Amino acid sequence: MLFSRATTLLASTLATFGAVANAKDIELDWTVRWKTVNPDGLKERQVVSINDQFPLPVLRGNKGDRMIITVHNQLENPVRNSSIHFHGMYQNHTNHMDGPPNVCQCDSPPNSSFVYNFTLDQDGTYWYHTHTSESYPDGYRQIMLIDEDEPPFEYDEELSFTMSDWYHELNEIITKDDFLTLYNPTGAEPVPQSLLINDTIQPKFLVKPNTTYRLRIANTGAFSGFIFYITGHNFTIVEADGVYTDPAEASSVYIAAAQRYSVLFTTGPDTNTSYQFVQVADSSLYDVIPDDLRLNNTAWFVTDETAECSDLSREDIYNNKDLWKDPTEDIALDDFTSEDIAYFDDFTLVPSDHMPLLPDPDQEFTVKVVLTNLLDGVNYAFFNDITYTHAKVPTLYTVISAPDDETASNGTIYGADTHPYVLEHLNVVQLVLNNFDSGSHPFHLHGHHFQAIVRAESLGGSDSDYYPYDPSTQNVTFPEFPMRRDTLVVKPYSHFVIRWVADNPGVWFFHCHIEWHLTQGLALLFVEAPTQMRQIYTNIIPQSHWDSCTANQVPVKGNAAANTENFFDLNGQNMQQKDLPAGFTARGIVALVFSCVCAFVGMGFLIWYGLSDTPDQLAAEAEHFVHDEEVPSENDIDNQSDLNDQPFRNERGKRFTDRLRRPFGHRSSDDN
Template sequence: MARLSHTSLWMFMVFLFSSYCTAKTVTYDFNVTWVTANPDGLKERKVIGVNNQWPLPVIEVNRGDQLVVNMHNGLGDKNASIHFHGMYQNGTNEMDGPVMVTQCPVPPGATFTYNFTVNQNGTYWYHCHADYCYPDGYRQALIVHDNKSYFADQYEEEFTVTVSDWYHELIEGIAPDFLSVYNPTGAEPIPQSFLFNDTLNSNLKVKPNTTYLIRLINIGAFVAQYFYIEGHNFTIVEVDGVYTEPTEAEILYIAIAQRYAILLTTKNTTDTNYPIVTIADSVLLDKIPSDLKLNQTNWLEYNAEAPHPQADITVEVASDLNPHDDMTLIPHDHMPLLPDPDYTITLTVNMENLDNGASYALLNNISYTPAKVPTIFSVLSSGSLATNSLVYGEFTHPLVLNHNDVVEVILNNNDGGSHPFHLHGHTFQLLDRAPSYGPTFYDYKDGSPVSYDAFNHTAFPQYPMRRDTFVLPPQGYFVIRFVADNPGVWMFHCHIDWHLSQGLGLLFIESPQQMQERLTIPQNHLDVCRVGGIPTEGNAAANSVDYLDLKGQNAQVGWLPAGFTSGGIVALVFSVVSAVMGVAFLVVYGLSDLKFKGKGGGVVEGSQGEGAGKEVGSTTVREAYRDNGDEVR
């Protein structure tokens, strides 16, 4: 074994000492509560705030810091958690945040402590990872500063910019109509507006001839957005926490959960303010209401007294824009293409109607359904059976990975929509995708699905870009590769929150034996499970006696009988609607002329009797039958 020279040993000790001295503990105390807000000026509504404020605080740390977040659930009527999106959580899988995966839901009145070391840098965010939670406002930026980045001396100031879609109703109120027999096509609810730093018509105040670092994060639940600044190019220097070779660009496509950091040098003038343009990807929307504003203008403000012009948008639809292709970026560290995989996983996305008539999302015909025991606890309590995927149930779609395996994931899309897939605990190399961003991105949508052919594909990049969220094109595919060097239970899922609620995800059970050796669950986490009545040992069915007996496990909705199709369901639903409405109208019409004698021999008009046909005609039918949120009339 080679020995360190005295000089090298001294430098190593200095590095350790300096790192120890500069690292600190950063503590946030979050009381998660309901507050009211009106970010688009169109409707005041309840949102999830922190310490009675909204927007939420931006979490800011330096690399090497210990981050502690004490989260108290003060909502009163909803479970909660926090996922620190993009944090590797190496050695701290229990701090990752998705409920029933790495922790129990935090019930109202309980407190849960997240505590981990941040050994990475870049642009991230945090959000609730419980059912229908973060679109109600429980999301914000998380920034890891790095004064040693290769571009640290190239900018004077920095901005953090979030973009998001916004709903005027609580998600728990919208969700039942979405995942319902009355929405058999699975059409996603349409947001009412699109926000820029949780507001509209805002300014980034800049000085002339100055370089700024701008961090861009899509913290929305559904819709990707295009981003550009009129009259300015910029330089991409980071993607999802991975530094890139400096790359000039004009337009970015920022899907849900994706992040970019760009360097922007201002002009040597103060005469004009320039529109910062964000355009919602309207192709994702099944319909576009007439009052929905897809294009937003905010401003790069050189002079507060100068005019603030609206953006000059010449494209007919946003998909005509040509954003920079993230596949062409090169990581600054020049990490080479990983070797041939030890384990290749081929998955196919399908959207199907199941036995209850609602539309579900599936990977290889499995719609993700959480287990009765958080999967991390099944790993830790199953002993030598931890490497057996049966322990984790059929419907969590568990895939067990060996320690340090090179894993390749081939993801084919049989659906006509795009899906931004996120992998917890890792970044992954981007090997191939078809089609690419730009005018051809939606080319496959109206044709037949095109699957990846391992014997006929473009050459993989020498230095593939890495990121943690990557867009699967409509009816196309992508290929990614990573090393299973981070023991833990990690979700791989579409980050469109509606699609995750439909089941578009699975679990990687990575190095379960190493998990048993290295992980210790804090007592606080176990206490929260006890308060919520959730077991902390056993298999997916909560059986702690026979880990291979899955009787009683949570299961996905069953399959439709043979011969039923989405079109058939639509026809059936609206046939029933028509029939019920027809009967209702006949009843109302018939009773309106019905006359009968009362006890005193007088004539009573049937239509004047209390509720005579009125309830069926005007209330029950309207409330019972809906088409994508619109009342049947």
């Protein structure tokens, strides 16, 4: 084992020296501001642009290059802070460039600038997105491509794609008005209005005959998972989340939010043909499917740019029985969904470097995923009864401002509800994640690729039927060469186990990459090697980072409560909402909400009924009596707008009744 790891390290070091010899600085100057666009052709809305460009610029560089990006925040109307996470980057010795605000930096407010400066010490397919104000679904995201001298596979040309879901309102508005409210006690996630490929619908790409293409694909969506396939053709998977794999042939693959793949696809000899690249939404994630939501989107690869590409029908998309889990089953077309499609099992992928299973862990942590309500009636997401609540001081700054190494190694100082785990340097770490929720979740670890050593199928139809991971009673065999990636899906009522080496000192976020679940608090922190962190980061934080904290009035020294005198005094720390009283369950919340709603609606109907029986002329005379105005004529009254057009009924009343009509979801873990 030690010989294998030493050999891998030597090969990696030699490759790095080769890359550094040809490395260059890539200096970019970005101004971030709002722009009005219409990506799906259905509704104009504001999106985030960079240098007035949307879709945002693709980031590209070579392994060993240094990225220096100066970001000027001009997001003023509405006001939004800015940060960027370069998803999948290890950020070795540059944890302060990782992006999550209140974790390792402060985000930058409007009319300020922030400089990102880090080395591309990996290759593969990645992406970048903001980690602030739930705004990456507002367009603040794009693919990131890092090239290598000699990848372990051959191809002729390359195409890159993003797949995403799309909402017609700003995400922060959806969150505040519809999602994290008392009126959505079950936490039903907002369903998107459209699906996009490269931030548009049904794009065409010119390809050549007899050519092998590397297709680099990233799911940059907020919520949806996608199945993608090329109609009538197989492809070869050669990369997952920046980790090259042994070639694996597939007819379709599932790509969850934040995951990436490279696949090889070879065109045929025909000079007048087209190939359909199909994106199908995982509709099992949605609590309700609107009638006007199209659950698929298609791109065409064409050998003739004048080729006509007719819109695909449902029959075209689902008639390929090679994709069906059971091709002998006679499924009515209207009943056929993404759940009937058989896709490649990514757990079987083998990294091309054949890195063996890591040894037994030095540290192991077990977390339980639950979604339920707190005292304010809102549905939150929890690891072990903790919904992530950020500290008053960015956690990295607490590490370096602690009075000594011993204090910095005590997880207490980082706050109860940041849910911190302190990792010792170079330990093998194992995380067991048990999902007691009825939905699947793609979990992302910052700063690392991890080995996925266990992933169970869905076990039971409810949390009472599910049995958490227990190797003493469950027949578990670990892979010899486990798949490595940075984002892994746990299935409903199921679990996974991951391992990695704590060889990258930093504060690393671990969270669900469904943006709605992150806003609900489904996150925790790994404080990795704090003693080594203090040696690395104490004197290297750039001035623009301190300036952002000053502009946001965020303290930069002290424990989670910003106490600099006694790091073990956490009085005043940010805390999650209080628990519900004992015995008050999510079902009780729903019942209470419906009772209150019904009462208000009942009173509303009585008032409306009483007013509707009032003669128009009598109502007008009453208005005249109150306001001492001229009594309008009967004709004037007939020409007035109906009560339904009045501002109260048209806006507040409509929103209220819309909430009544909205189906509540199934996302409650405590349904008793």
